[in-house]
Amino acid sequence: MDLRQLRYFCAVVREGHFGRAAASLGIAQPPLTRQIQTLERQLGVSLLHRTQKKFEVTQAGLLLYERARRLLDGADQAEDDVRRLGSGETGRLTVGFAPSNAFTILPPIVARFRATYPDVELELRQFTTSILVTSLESGSLDVALLRPPLSSRSLQIVTLIREPFLALVPAMHRLAARPATQLRQFAGEPFVMYSRAGSPLLHARVMDMCQRAQFSPRIVQYADQIHTVAGFVAAGIGVALAPSTVTRFNMPGLRLLEIAEKPAPLAMAMAWRTGAATGLVRNFTRIAREATGPWQSGQLAEAT
Amino acid sequence: MDLRQLRYFCAVVREGHFGRAAASLGIAQPPLTRQIQTLERQLGVSLLHRTQKKFEVTQAGLLLYERARRLLDGADQAEDDVRRLGSGETGRLTVGFAPSNAFTILPPIVARFRATYPDVELELRQFTTSILVTSLESGSLDVALLRPPLSSRSLQIVTLIREPFLALVPAMHRLAARPATQLRQFAGEPFVMYSRAGSPLLHARVMDMCQRAQFSPRIVQYADQIHTVAGFVAAGIGVALAPSTVTRFNMPGLRLLEIAEKPAPLAMAMAWRTGAATGLVRNFTRIAREATGPWQSGQLAEAT
DNA sequence: ATGCTTGATACCCAAAAGGTATTGAAGAGG
């Protein structure tokens, strides 16, 4: 038995007429007649009682009609559901993110994704970068937002935004009025630094930048995250360096200066397991690119 | 989408191996691979994630597997049910019968049918012969047990048993000791007669037999049905003629004699609408023939 | 390194589905 035969039989019963049924199916009448005959022969049951010229549906035919309709509906539904799941319109997507994303690119991405794919269950989990990587590899995460570089070769990675570093000074600082500064101006200044444990990547990058500017920062305070660092600077404790995310904090007492040396920007990327680019993942990455497009164009203050 | 493709896909998922799946399906492996590919192409969804040599089932594939299994089960079930209904193993069969059958051939037929086809709903309805005929023609009855002749040409009719007529006399009657009698011995005897209204056919047949024996019965009592007539005879009210069914009444005071003239026996038949010989009807008629076979062989007293 | 296993590919054949033309029989209408 075959879904095509059932479709044909249902059409015949529904229309009560071979010609019209064939037309509604988009085929000619003779093949339809033959398919019904074949179906009857295979079942060993007469479904239509041909009473010269006309026909009437037998008890068995009526039963088959009911069952066939349910089967066909079920098949269509299944096909649709599978298609939607495959195309990423439904399903469950588990997204991991590093803490530094929680206030920056994550909200607009999630907002846009929710709006575009309301039927997808979006599960968000915050982890450190190293756990994000192992979770991606083990399959417990579908996508992750994290900072490159990544050592794993089994992961696909795409950079979403590149944030230039800015110099942070208190409002009453001697450089506060300037639009830009050279990094070496910070030599000997009291420095607010990212802790190695809380933000190893930022710690490393800032130390590296200072080293390239040929000074060693006089660290007076450690802080874990960017907005903590910015808060300490705004409080006048010292100067600091931070990615341009800080422009979104809007803290009184904080001044942001461009860095004349133009150090390499800090990238934010998303990663997923190579080959695990399901529809959901493809859709999420597309949405992420769309939602973070404005950053690339410099509209840093817009949150979508 | 096609049940074959679903069957194939389920086999692959179940076996986790194209070669074994193909073997279990009784086909070669390359066609199976192609069918799965076609299915994926038609759905636009990757169902199996081929990770070099091996494969794993994707989320969408898992969903399809669940749905497909239900669909296939449903299809098999539907096929089986339709087949059973068509072959007359299940369903509802409405059987009509004339009152005179209720104590004769109906019980053994019903008993045998119920035993052979326990899943058939057997609905029994008692009517007069004329209503049986119209009910058959209108389709509200599937089969009927009645006495020929039948005028309708749209009905198929098969005789089940032929009952010879017997002469009924009281035990103290002058003919009671004889094994047989000639009909004309009844000329002038007090006669118990079937009423024209209650048993028109029997009335007509008995009147006809008397006429052929060249006498007119001296009717002293009318009765509707055979066992009433027999009762009156046993009570010594008069003589009568009855089909051999009377041998089953076992009434004290009643004697049965063969009729020397061997009048044409009284037939009992079953009828159904020409062309409406569904599996149920075919089965019932077969059972009826089997159950009434003993009558033909003369075992009148056996009730099966 | 080298068989061996496994899924994919290439190519061929057979079966089955669809199309056109036509038939046969029954109802409708003059």
Added chain:
DNA sequence: CCTCTTCAATACCTTTTGGGTATCAAGCAT
């Protein structure tokens, strides 16, 4: 009563597709 129309069935042909055999390419294990 006869024709004309209608509808399913049949005959015959073409196209599609499903299945088979041989073979390949890539891992995995020995």
